[in-house]
Amino acid sequence: MSLPVLVVLVVFGIALSVAAVHFTGGTTNATLAGAGQALARFAEDFPDEKPGTVRLTADNHAAFLDLGPRRCGIVHSIGDCFLTRIVSPHDILALVREGNVVSLRPNDFTWKGGRFVFADEADALAIAAALQGRDQIRKAA
Template structure:
């Protein structure tokens, strides 16, 4: 068998596998449909935690929950699954508010370093930033998790 034929077979084979994974839903991204889904997903992993407020990012890919303990719960869509975390001020390496509605969050945790998050309004971004900085964020009402 000649080398060009072998290369063509490999390229076609890999392309077929990638297409099959994509068409079967393997490249679907998890999105939150609302604050209720975010709260339910968080409660599945942390049943004893009570949230004061739930704030979704503009793209509904991440939810931040302001917890009674003064920490922040995070529900983040990664691939087709959700990552949930409880983050305290001690876990935060850096939090910067840019453009009033965008938070750039860097965590000390090596398994998930954080990211940039855009909120619908500046009040939500300020409350999350204040809580992650060790100050009290004043947003919303109590939600039983």
């Protein structure tokens, strides 16, 4: 088989694979239908925890669950699945709150954190207060 034909076949095969993944839902981001779904998803991984208040982000891609003093559960969409974590102030390397936005970076190499936009600034304040540690939080100017 000639090299140009082989190159065309390989390129076509890769393009076909990418298209198949895309059209079967592989490139969609999961969203939470509401607080109930966030609680149910969190309970799958942490059945012994008893979450309180659930704060959904404005895009419904993440939820923060109150787990008591200075502990927070997180349900965050990654692709078409959800990642769950329990975090406390000692798990956070950096946390910045700007109005209704909380940006956090945990010391967990398996999850880089992110920028979370809430519909209400009070939710962002509550999350920042629950996760603030010594010199970790600052309000952006």
